[in-house]
Amino acid sequence: MRWDVVWNNIDYFLWGSLNFDTQNMRVTGELGGLALAVVLAALGIFGAFWLGLAAGLMRLSRRAWVKAIAVIYIELVRGTPLLMLIFWFYFLAPIVLGTAVPEFQSTLIAFIVFTGAYVGEIVRAGVTALPKGQMEAARGTGLTHFQAMRLVILPQALRNMIPSFVNQFVSLTKDTSLASIIGVNELTNTATQVNNRTMNAPFEIFITIAALYFLICWVLTATSRRLEKHLARYQARGR
Amino acid sequence: MKYNFDWSIVLTGEYHQWLIDGLWLTLKISALSIILATALGTLVAVLRMTKVKALEWFSLAFTEFFRNTPLLVQIYFWYFGSYVLLPEAVNKWLYKQDFEFAAGVIALTVYTAAFIAEEIRAGIFAIPKNQLEASRATGLSFLQAYRYVILPQAFRIIIPPLISQFLNLIKNSSLVMTIGVMDLTYMARQIESHTFRGFEAFTAATLIYLVISLIVSLSINLYNKHFLRQIKY
Amino acid sequence: MKKLSFALALLAACTMLAGAAFAGKLDDIKKNGVLVAGVKDSQPPFGYVDEQSKQIVGFEIDVCKYLADKLGVKLEIKPVTSATRIPMLTQGSVDIVAATMTHKIEREAEIDFSITYFPAEQKLLVKKGGGIKTVADLAGKKVGSAKGSTSEKNIQAAQPKCQVISYDTYPMAFLALKQGKVDAVTTDAPILAGLKATDEKPEMWEVTGDFIADEPYGLGLPENDSDYRDFVNASLMEMWRSGEYAKIYDKWFGPKSKCPLELKWKMELWP
Structure with missing residues (x-):
């Protein structure tokens, strides 16, 4: 067993080549490893939330063309492997856009577009799960459809959706590993780099990074479960 | 840069054949993994219900660990890291076979089984508890009660989520290209690097994945419409 | 929809052409x-x-x-x-x-x-004493290479009877060789020498093979x-x-x- 290989590179796995130069009091190197994976996932879920919210509400719209856009987006993305989407944004977006998109940004966009479709479905399910009377009552008090949505429906629906969002966040955290395929220096990439250089400890290296991912995802999953129990008490359900 | 579309390369000739070969491999690895993952997932779910502490713990650890680590890392692990788990001679024999394919199947199976186990558990929980008690009272053993009463009902409830797990597996199978399995995504990549015609190759591959997904989604919808309504609690 | 995206792509292509023409x-x-x-x-x-x-x-x-x-x-x-x-x-x-x-x-x-x-010149990296000396010995064997490389195409042409397995990087291919998953790695000699040098026991491996292709x-x-x-x-x-x-x-x-x-x-x- 060569756990020393893991030990010698653990800082690289955790935060890449980032280093604090104590002599000149400045930060050198670049963020990578687990820290970059977390940054990617956090930015990704933030973007996906807003995109998904829009897509989910559009899918509930009564205007056919608005609904059609959302349905096409959601179904197209959900039917495509994430890896394909990453390749599309990375290799092919420049042909259409005319400029190069750096790999970090291009994977981030791919993650947002991908996760946004799933969040859209969560939003739709969350809103439809509320009793119909809620909307009718809100409209009855004189609110417009938009106001009723914003002030009455969404505050309730979003709270019920929190566990699903956290689950989606866990998925996205795992999915950030795919960024390594086009060279973003996140955790999986740091692992393959070190593995390629040392070549004597693949078992140790991959077990270690699996454990690192597990730690983050498991904490999130555990949180989600506690939230689920906690929130269940407040749920207003139909039927 | 000017881009001249040339769809003929994916519609005819050698590269067309590559895509077909890739599709065939994707279907093969997916089908095999779906069968194995369903079996393993059911086993893990049932272990969780056995009331034997050690088995329950094993089942819990299995689902938690494999659900919460990325599939890509698991693929690398099974392919490059698994050599320490087995004796040298077994490894030697394994590597002479199509080990790339086997590692891909193992990774997809184990990863998806963890999700399937959770779906099945949720399905079993949805069956009222007194059903088990009632069937035990009629003289069935614990295993028989599960085999003849609980599982058949649970499977009907969990079939839609199960199929969407199968769909995830098919999409996830694109990751096996990282260890050199020549699936659909791998072939699209190869065509891109041989001909620099990425646009055509990726479009073709994406459309194929979409068609597979659409067929599967439609079948879930049909199932929901025709069968699910008959179940009442 | 198709027309629109095509027009967009065309527009983008034109702006790129124009951009390229003006600034080096x-x-x-x-x-x-x-x-x-x-x-x-x-x-x-x-x-x-x-x-x-x-x-x-x-x-x-x-x-x-x-x-x-x-x-x-x-x-x-x-x-x-x-x-x-x-x-x-x-x-x-x-x-x-x-x-x-x-x-x-x-x-x-x-x-x-x-x-x-x-x-550079394309060669083979094999285990010393493993019985593979030339491209001809590769018939029916697994050979590791990297995706998108020339070596991958050359070896398939030079020895149609071998199975080429392409990894993302050459070190991955070498790792597969070390673990016995492939019987040889093929690419340019200096890369092979570099791979060999990273091993703890470089003397276990040798760069061999007759002429496959020049790789300048x-x-x-x-x-x-x-x-x-x-x-x-x-x-x-x-x-x-x-x-x-x-x-x-x-x-x-x-x-x-x-x-x-x-x-x-x-x-x-x-x-």
Whole structure:
């Protein structure tokens, strides 16, 4: 067993080549490893939330063309492997856009577009799960459809959706590993780099990074479960 | 840069054949993994219900660990890291076979089984508890009660989520290209690097994945419409 | 929908053409103050992550550094793989590719090349005493290579009876060889020597094989920018004449380096 290989590179796995130069009091190197994976996932879920919210509400719209856009987006993305989407944004977006998109940004966009479709479905399910009377009552008090949505429906629906969002966040955290395929220096990439250089400890290296991912995802999953129990008490359900 | 579309390369000739070969491999690895993952997932779910502490713990650890680590890392692990788990001679024999394919199947199976186990558990929980008690009272053993009463009902409830797990597996199978399995995504990549015609190759591959997904989604919808309504609690 | 996206693509293509016609890459680089180089990040000694500094270092990084210094700009390193290097160059995310890339005529359709800066020849890396000496011995065996490489195509042509398994990087292929998952790794001799040198017991492996293909490395440059290409070619020749090339070569391939490889070659020099 060569756990020393893991030990010698653990800082690289955790935060890449980032280093604090104590002599000149400045930060050198670049963020990578687990820290970059977390940054990617956090930015990704933030973007996906807003995109998904829009897509989910559009899918509930009564205007056919608005609904059609959302349905096409959601179904197209959900039917495509994430890896394909990453390749599309990375290799092919420049042909259409005319400029190069750096790999970090291009994977981030791919993650947002991908996760946004799933969040859209969560939003739709969350809103439809509320009793119909809620909307009718809100409209009855004189609110417009938009106001009723914003002030009455969404505050309730979003709270019920929190566990699903956290689950989606866990998925996205795992999915950030795919960024390594086009060279973003996140955790999986740091692992393959070190593995390629040392070549004597693949078992140790991959077990270690699996454990690192597990730690983050498991904490999130555990949180989600506690939230689920906690929130269940407040749920207003139909039927 | 000017881009001249040339769809003929994916519609005819050698590269067309590559895509077909890739599709065939994707279907093969997916089908095999779906069968194995369903079996393993059911086993893990049932272990969780056995009331034997050690088995329950094993089942819990299995689902938690494999659900919460990325599939890509698991693929690398099974392919490059698994050599320490087995004796040298077994490894030697394994590597002479199509080990790339086997590692891909193992990774997809184990990863998806963890999700399937959770779906099945949720399905079993949805069956009222007194059903088990009632069937035990009629003289069935614990295993028989599960085999003849609980599982058949649970499977009907969990079939839609199960199929969407199968769909995830098919999409996830694109990751096996990282260890050199020549699936659909791998072939699209190869065509891109041989001909620099990425646009055509990726479009073709994406459309194929979409068609597979659409067929599967439609079948879930049909199932929901025709069968699910008959179940009442 | 189809028409619209096609029109958009066409529009984008036109703006790109116009952009390319007015500003040369050389001006862009000087204006931005950085030369963005696409290099390998797991290909010792050409380009790999150094254990101490965690930075990407290697022979090709030093070549790019020389070019950046000549331009008076900073060097920015971007890791590429055999499969991503050409798309990254054509889409402009890197200005130059120094990533063990063989100068092939078929690649000329997409990008331009500098003069050869490194001579290489495709060989096999095998376990010593494992019974494989030549390409003929590979019949019915598994051979590891990298996706998008010339070696992958060459070996399939030279030995149709072998099964080629393509990984993302060569070290992955070597790891597969070490674990017995493939029987040989094929690519350019210096890369193989570099792989061999990374092993704890380099004497267990040998670089062998009869002639498969010549693999002269050229720097990948954007298509149709002759000012830029002239600059790169002139700089490479100057690098050779001033003895800087020999110095860098000695650092990575000299007798005291991890991967000794005798310099038996002379760069093409224009009078």
